[in-house]
Amino acid sequence: MGISSGAANQEHWSGRAAFILAAVGSAVGLGNLVRFPYVAGDTGGGAFVVLYLLCILFIGIPVLMAELYIGRRGGGSSVAAIRRLATAEGKSSTWALIGWIGMVASFLIVTFYSVLAGWVLHFVLVSIGDLAANVGENGPGALAAPAFANMEEGEISAQLGGLVSNPTRMLVMHAIFMAVTVFIVSRGVKGGIEAAAKVLMPIFFFLLIMLTLSSLVNGDAAAGFSFLFKPDFSALAANLIDGSILLQAIGQAFFSLSLGSAMMVTYGIYMSREEDIPTSAKVVGMADTSVALVAGLAIFPIVFSFPALAANLDEKGAGFALLFDTLPLAFHQLPFGGLFAIAFFIMTLFAALTSSIALLEVAVAFTDGDIDVAPDQRRRRRLIGAISLGGLAFLIGVGHALSQVPVSVQDTFFNSWQPLGAIPLFAGKTLLDVVDFLTANVLLLLGGFLTAIFAGWIVSTSAAKEELRFGNEAAFGRWLFLVRWVAPAFVGAVLIYGAIISPVLAQRAERGSEAAQVIEEMSQPAE
Ligand code: PFF
Numbered sequence: 046m047g048i049s050s051g052a053a054n055q056e057h058w059s060g061r062a063a064f065i066l067a068a069v070g071s072a073v074g075l076g077n078l079v080r081f082p083y084v085a086g087d088t089g090g091g092a093f094v095v096l097y098l099l100c101i102l103f104i105g106i107p108v109l110m111a112e113l114y115i116g117r118r119g120g121g122s123s124v125a126a127i128r129r130l131a132t133a134e135g136k137s138s139t140w141a142l143i144g145w146i147g148m149v150a151s152f153l154i155v156t157f158y159s160v161l162a163g164w165v166l167h168f169v170l171v172s173i174g175d176l177a178a179n180v181g182e183n184g185p186g187a188l189a190a191p192a193f194a195n196m197e198e199g200e201i202s203a204q205l206g207g208l209v210s211n212p213t214r215m216l217v218m219h220a221i222f223m224a225v226t227v228f229i230v231s232r233g234v235k236g237g238i239e240a241a242a243k244v245l246m247p248i249f250f251f252l253l254i255m256l257t258l259s260s261l262v263n264g265d266a267a268a269g270f271s272f273l274f275k276p277d278f279s280a281l282a283a284n285l286i287d288g289s290i291l292l293q294a295i296g297q298a299f300f301s302l303s304l305g306s307a308m309m310v311t312y313g314i315y316m317s318r319e320e321d322i323p324t325s326a327k328v329v330g331m332a333d334t335s336v337a338l339v340a341g342l343a344i345f346p347i348v349f350s351f352p353a354l355a356a357n358l359d360e361k362g363a364g365f366a367l368l369f370d371t372l373p374l375a376f377h378q379l380p381f382g383g384l385f386a387i388a389f390f391i392m393t394l395f396a397a398l399t400s401s402i403a404l405l406e407v408a409v410a411f412t413d414g415d416i417d418v419a420p421d422q423r424r425r426r427r428l429i430g431a432i433s434l435g436g437l438a439f440l441i442g443v444g445h446a447l448s449q450v451p452v453s454v455q456d457t458f459f460n461s462w463q464p465l466g467a468i469p470l471f472a473g474k475t476l477l478d479v480v481d482f483l484t485a486n487v488l489l490l491l492g493g494f495l496t497a498i499f500a501g502w503i504v505s506t507s508a509a510k511e512e513l514r515f516g517n518e519a520a521f522g523r524w525l526f527l528v529r530w531v532a533p534a535f536v537g538a539v540l541i542y543g544a545i546i547s548p549v550l551a552q553r554a555e556r557g558s559e560a561a562q563v564i565e566e567m568s569q570p571a572e
Contacts, residue, residue, distance in 0.1 A: 058239060067312065070249075073396050075397050147305060154484050160446045201373050219442050222397075357371065
């Protein structure tokens with residue numbers, strides 16, 4: 046029996062389906078819809094995808110199983126769970142540091158996640174407003190109109206720039222999104238997180254399937270498939286030489302499955318003892334991966350059906366420009382594009398919301414108190430915890446939002462502030478850049494690395510076996526091998542590479558080119 050079993054004070058998911066929906070909701074987010082399609086297209090297409098799938102299969106899912114079992118067996122919060130497991134094994138309670146790392150990471154992530162989700166909310170409102178105005182002017186027939194029918198192409202492209210130049214608008218969107226997140230989390234596991242996932246996730250999946258089918262039918266399916274899945278061996282070779290593709294694949298796997306952020310440990314806490322962790326982890330891992338792959342097919346065929354947009358893909362750069370510039374331009378040329386735009390942005394918003402709920406929940410579970418705190422007291426603590434942590438995250442997010450305002454528009458202090466500018470590695474990085482780098486490249490990987498070590502080496506194999514209940518000995522042996530050796534080796538390697546070697550090399554290269562420039566200038570004959 047697990048140590049925390051019988052902890053009647055703890056809330057639990059109402060059943061298997063509820064857990065799966067909530068966990069898939071927490072995993073599927075901006076990482077799948079914004080980060081994956083671009084990274085995949087950019088780093089060798091099919092070759093990256095194969096590498097990514099291997100990382101999910103041999104590192105991601107085994108670590109996910111580890112996080113879920115640690116949470117369920119330990120109970121309380123991520124920090125309390127790990128501490129309890131460590132002390133039960135007669136090991137140092139310092140291992141609870143893993144819980145702290147994850148909790149700090151997920152809290153820091155939600156500070157900027159909410160700002161970016163606020164941008165998505167802005168686009169939901171703008172696309173609804175545009176279609177509504179059109180229908181108001183021209184009657185219901187206008188529902189068939191392309192997106193942003195009342196705008197010129199230049200105006201559409203200028204939307205994102207316009208948004209970041211308008212701090213008030215950004216902050217209002219960020220505030221609304223954070224307030225909804227806080228409200229849901231404050232209502233607890235069953236009444237809040239689970240209830241939200243049960244409404245949002247089915248709508249999300251419905252919209253994703255409709256958009257993908259329409260993109261494949263209306264767009265250039267062949268070009269979309271080839272961009273995403275056809276191996277580009279020259280890009281792969283170039284990336285493999287400097288090791289960055291493995292860093293990208295493992296980093297993306299961790300971000301997408303929310304590993305190392307104590308999120309899955311926390312969601313594991315609310316699992317019942319009857320639940321089969323290996324199967325659940327496989328379902329969550331596969332659902333998350335499928336959404337990433339399918340999202341690419343919802344986006345790229347449409348983009349590739351307009352050659353001018355496809356040609357700009359490299360130049361416009363990653364992530365948000367794809368979402369807020371290229372795609373709106375594509376919808377602008379598509380019959381029923383107005384409806385597609387609304388569907389697309391609502392889908393993205395819902396995905397972001399179920400993830401931000403989970404991100405905030407990690408720290409709120411901690412403020413609930415440990416398993417000795419009585420239910421009514423827990424409810425009070427949760428309300429206070431959700432509001433104060435959400436409020437703090439909002440305030441830090443204000444800094445992130447203001448850091449995005451172009452200096453030419455307004456000096457917001459945050460757009461020129463370089464919080465760690467004294468350290469060469471962070472020179473030129475604003476608050477958002479610093480937090481993004483520290484979480485995605487350092488904390489998540491460090492948390493995941495230590496989790497694998499903890500689950501594989503510190504917790505006794507008998508406890509792990511009892512909690513995971515694999516169908517057979519060989520399957521347990523394979524899992525143990527993966528968390529003991531494979532995950533620590535690869536995650537450890539990319540951690541050192543991504544956090545230390547690669548930035549140092551980049552800096553040297555920069556310094557080298559600066560030096561070369563100085564030498565060149567010096568060797569120019571004086572005028
Ligand atoms: N997994 C979600 C996404 O892909 O957007 C959200 C997320 C959770 C990202 C936890 C990162 C993280 F550490």
